[in-house]
Amino acid sequence: MQNPPQTTDELYAALGENDRLPYGRTRTVTAEELAEAAELFGEPVPLIHALLELQEAYTYGSEPRKSPVVFARLLNLFDEQPDVFDARLRHQLFWRFKWVANALRSLPEIPLASLRQWMTEMRDRYEKAGLDLQPYYGQAYQLAAHVGEDMDLAYELWAGRTRSVLSDCEACETCERALYHLTAGDDERALRVWEPVLAGKESCQEEPARSVSYALLPLLRTGRADEARHLHLAGYRGSRRNPSMAGEIGRHLEFCALTGNEARGLELLAENRNLFDEVDSPLALLDLLTGVEVLLARVEGLGHGELPAAGFPGRSWTVASLRAEVRDRADDLAARFDARNGTTAHGDRRRARLDRAPLLESLELTLRPRTLDDVAPAPAPAAPQPAEALPESPADLIRRARELDEQGHPDAHACWARLRELTAAGGYVHPDDPDVGPLVRLRADLLEEEATLADRKDRHAEAAALYEEAAGLYEDAGLAGHAVFARASAVLAEAQVVPPEADGEAADGEGARPEGAAAEGARPEGADAEARAAAQADVLAGAHAELVRLHEGASGLAPFLQARLLRLRVSARGLRLQASGDKEHVAPVLAEAELLYDVATRHGLTGQIAAARLLRATTHAMSGDLPTARAEADGLVALLRTDGPAWHLPRALSLLGKIQLGLGEAEAAHASLSESMRLAAEWPAEGVDAPNVHGELAQACLHLGRPDEALRHLTRAAELDLRAGDRFDAFCAWSNAAQLSLDLGRIEDCIALLDSLLVEPDVVNGELDDRLVAQLRLTRARALHAGEDLKAATAEFVSLAAESAGWDDDPGSHAMIAAETAVLLGEAGEFEQAREAVDRALAAHARDPRFEMLSNALRELARLQAHQQGPDGLEGARAFLDDAGRVADAARAAGYEAHGRPLDSALAYEHGRVNAYGGAYEEALAALEKAIGLIGEPGEDAGRAAEWAECVRLAAVVEGVYLERRAAALGRVGAAVERLAALGHGEAAEPLTELAERLRDEE
Template structure:
């Protein structure tokens, strides 16, 4: 069945051909090409058939279908023999070029006899000689056959490499790769890398390069000690070949690289991303290379003891690493044997064995910002619970374990987490038998303990509704167990959690918290609820007699926490004193009963209260006193969080060096305890901020990604993705484009993201950053496709039209860069409509001006009317901004608009209008001052005016006068850097006078 309406004439056919050629290689493009051949056969003219057959052969070649490519070429060759006049110079060139494609396709099919391969090369040589063409391409194919078979390669190489290139020779990049591979096969890594350098440096490229060369160069780079460059080329090269059936062999080499550098977890991630290659690669030779790379990875994972891990493999069943490795080994061994049987050598079996026998080249190489081990990807594990601290082990005996958990919980000791986690597993088992021990108490008491601990962990993940429900359930069980003190504490914790439930979830049927897009309570409403919660806690406290000292201290701490939350919500000075009063009650009581943890908490409450109230000196004094006390009296596990508070205060006081030292100490101390219990995630995040202020950007990235990964392990997935989003944006800002893309690719492949379980706006932000990174990495096609998709999705964000305005505006610019000005204008109109609902003055003005510039630059005078219409829209946006009192963060919208009028008219050849616009821009800017940061903008405006006046309007004298005056002015003000381009233009004008 046709995939689209069929062309009715040759014009429509050629238009359909052009549209198909813009599609990526794959089944859609191939099927459409097949349909277009069928259409072309109905026309009486041979030329449409020739053109559609050429498109079909290209689709087969780059869609990894080598069996079909020679058949199509045979039809083309017959047409050429019968009607040579149909083939103009370009078509004739394409025909003779594709003899090489057929040779490549036949080599990739083990069922084709070696004699037939040689017969085809003879046909190629005869045809070239008859057409008067040079034989360099023939000898190139003869060498590639020799290298494939593994015999007489030295002679074949010399016959090829020693000849002069012709127009039909492979491109420079491809030939460089073949020469480098010859040296690589000979064991000369250094010589191979020297040969590859023009391709690795980006000076030579083509359809398959540099992705092909990059994949081959990875291991030689490692062997010669260039691991950093290998890392960079892995990131860039993998992106160029992933999911592409025609580059499955390259993907296999990237998997092998991961396996040999301690990045097995990343290798499994990339394997999952390329699962389509198991079923979509129709080239046996490419299959062999791909499967061997897969086997190298799976073999390494199995050797490391993780054979039970899930692995993405052939469709139709679920695979473990061990199971998939056995399947892959069998298929690859068979392919190698078939090729060797056809060739009469053992070359392919030997090459496979060499790859499989390689030992790892590095223990570890940090390939991406998100470095994970095989332990991190172990499946079916619930949220990882931190282990006990090094100082204590979890008891094996059940009664001892229960008593240890309660004692640790009473002290606030981090080991409580590991004890509760172990007990949760034991109690959930079908054969669990509760100890008959009065010291342990009944099973209902233990179930209450576990529920209360689960509630505390839910609240730490901001799942407040779940936490409140669990605390209430625990309180009821504590009542049944005859533990009124614990029941009162559970109810008090539930009150605090209830007050923190976002408004959007308060009445929800399941009480679950919302994502970032959820509506939060207003400060007044939340403060009212916290006030009521505090009052209820005070009442519960008074109505619960017989509280043990640690229980009463906990109740006082919860009362203080409710008021501290209220202060944090409102920031009101009238809420400061009540917090300090409750903190004082807690401190006095805890000191009387020597409760070190509660004494520390009281100090911490006071320090944070002073900080929120704006009394930073007192906050610092309180934090310093607490640190001193903790170092002397403990508890030691409070030190990391206190260092975190001290470091944040130092950041507020603009002392990043001191903050860095303090936070680093906190992180060092945190290593002695479970990360979740001592706030290690927050320490990493704060240390990242300190690093940013100190210009230590790489270190900041490491701390951001570490914080995000800790959040993932603890189940705080939304927080983790937000932090990773910040890391991706930072890496993009730093120009680490490939790092940014690799990180975001990894995140977007996460199961909950792929399944649509993560907040859609957060996912959109990740995709938007990735699209911008693709644009920065000059992958305009992929960036445009992503922006178009995001613009379509964001059009439905009725609650956030401003974001849609920005996305649509950026989409318009990318479409214009691709020359699609009609679609660009449609996107710009969408942006303007959304802007009318929620203004984005600067972003929209910038985009409209850029659209106008691109249209004038690419279309010249023909594009001037549309470009001026866009500038008129930008002018209306500037007028709206002025009326709204909006001040641009960057350039003034009015001066930028006048300057763009100058550029647009200059591109279109309207030089008088261009000069007038630039004069207006200069008048709006005014002459710069000594401390003026507009000097660069002013100098550029003068330079362009000088170009228009002196070169295009051929009035060098006034242009020189303008330039000399500007140079004199800027020099006198000390803006010497800005004079260089002006002086260069002035010298050129003097030469032309």
């Protein structure tokens, strides 16, 4: 709090503002400051309000030691000046006797006699005030359950009584009744009692999150794993990082440990590391630590005790060391509670939790399932495994490597890897064999292999340097042809150091990139992009010229080297076509490919024959000639099936599948791509771009109406990219998966996935592309909105809108985000803030128009304000519609056509609806008649007919109900029904028929 309130009005305003903050230290500190400020006014009522806010902050901020102290002050004020407590304040006072009882139970240093004394105080106070004692008996039962004695009697005394105005809410009492049956071992009965809370029919500050955390294991034990999974995602989100929900977090960690989700448990533990420092309730801390220990014990038992773990502040922890610390602290807390209570209840409950065996070997909780091996330090990549055993002697191994290398056989990589191990080890003796050649040649071979692997991973600068070094060694060995090829490879690698904007060789122009404005902002289009593409095309043209020079200047080349040089030339031409997108470059690529094909055919180089045909098919696909590309790919696949080489077949099938997908042949594409993935497993060293193929399979599945399968392919693509170290591509695939899950209505899945991604270290540290991160956050905000978490969604949108205001290269994305933010603020009734946000959207829209999106947002804001505020909001709503009118005018002038409803007719309809909400019925009717005219005759299109019918219906409501011209309204409706029936739009006519019956009934 920067400035203390100077008046009681300012104090009340500050209390209201603080009440909107989440529970935690910020809210608590401010409440303390406001309580101090309230004392200075010397008035009891403001002080009472401030103390109530302070006690609430302590209670829900997990500071039970302080809550009773504040309540004692309130009770003294009530005893001294009972008349200043109006009915609401009096209700609040007596309600909070229960808060104090809860606080005292959670502190083991409070003697049991003091707890019972407080219960007596509560009963006496309630009786003196003439209040029903059901709340007292509820607290008496909770004390019995806490101590572990006389539970059945206490339960009957409470549960058999009728609820009163001071009883805990329905959701909380439901939870207590269910826990009673759960303690008795009756899972089924407990779940039946819990049903209305778990279904979301009853809720409060802590519910259903509290009930969900307790119900997870009973659900598993009764075979309802899918329901447990769903509730875990929703319940955890309602509890995370909240000190007052520490016990709930502990139970979610336990759930992860008992369902094969130990890696997710460690992730959630890290996300809630603040609880180790912020939970001041010993009882809640015991509950949390026991759940943490269940998780850590499971991880350690699986052999991962050395994994890092998030724990108490002040030092770094491993799973094993944190488990030991947690065990000691939790054992001490349990012993202190049992000593206070004179029972063994807490120690017994703790041991029961720790002794539980896993309930399921594996339960896929999120779209990002990970194992402990996934979070362990990555081992060194395994050497490629050849199909046949490698020769033992170095001489035979060298000869075999070179033979396979000339063929382009993928097993050559395993030979080179073994030779690298041998030469790197001490004591290597090079064979004295003229066929093998000198050691300098082997070193050149190994450098060239290393360069090839770097090039394939797009480490082009590194590859170019290695190729140049290899060329020098080949020259030293007297192998001029090999030196020329190595130097040519360096030229092409160097030309790709600044990669072209387009990536991949997708025939349909689609890739695994996130969709949406923020993603577009990460790869801005326009003049800059065109200039970069042109510059890259020029670099590649120069590289091609240099390749030709090197090729023509070489003599006596072996056929396989000549073919390889031609392949480099084709690649340079193809990359230039890809960079420029200019179809004039298609013919030169095909001409070079034809040269390669002729040389390969003449010398029987089957691998290069396949490569030439693959390059031809790819070129036709990039040029947009998909039928020719498909014919070429079909022929290549047939050739490879009969004559080989087999290791080219996965890549050919992958290309064929992409082309088929581009032609709309989704079933065939799915078959080709699936076979490609299956065969690629047989040739791992020469495999396809597996993440890209999974992305294409996802597209095929969406076309085939199999979204769940599409989702699996997207998540698989992301996992493979992540394992390969391609984090940007991985996050793009995850982004697409998150959006698809949101489209499928799997809201909690979407949010859980994004929550997991957004806490990754490179995201938190700002190392990942900022626009991609913004896309992830935008999807999460939309998912929160779809999940009706309006407060969280609005906060995220407001934050994104502030950040995107600085995207000078992408004002259109800012316009979209600011407009969506304005709509959410409107839903929350914050129309002044909504006005500010939409003004920023309009300013950005002026630089980079988003006609339809902005028009939709403005119309929705107008509807929201008129609907919420009625006549009082009419002026503001009309201002939004005026802005929408200017957007529609600009769109018309620009020749823009909306993808959805035409902007003019939609605007006229909204004028009608807004004026109707605001009580301006004549204006409403005029606007709706204008909308009907703009839509025109309904015609045969069902969508247009439905829009027309809705305008007619609303016009008839305004005319017949509000303006009381029922005859005219009935005539309007009757004519419309006849017209729609004649056109075969019976469904669109149904609401009109129902309205006609209503109007007749009211006559």
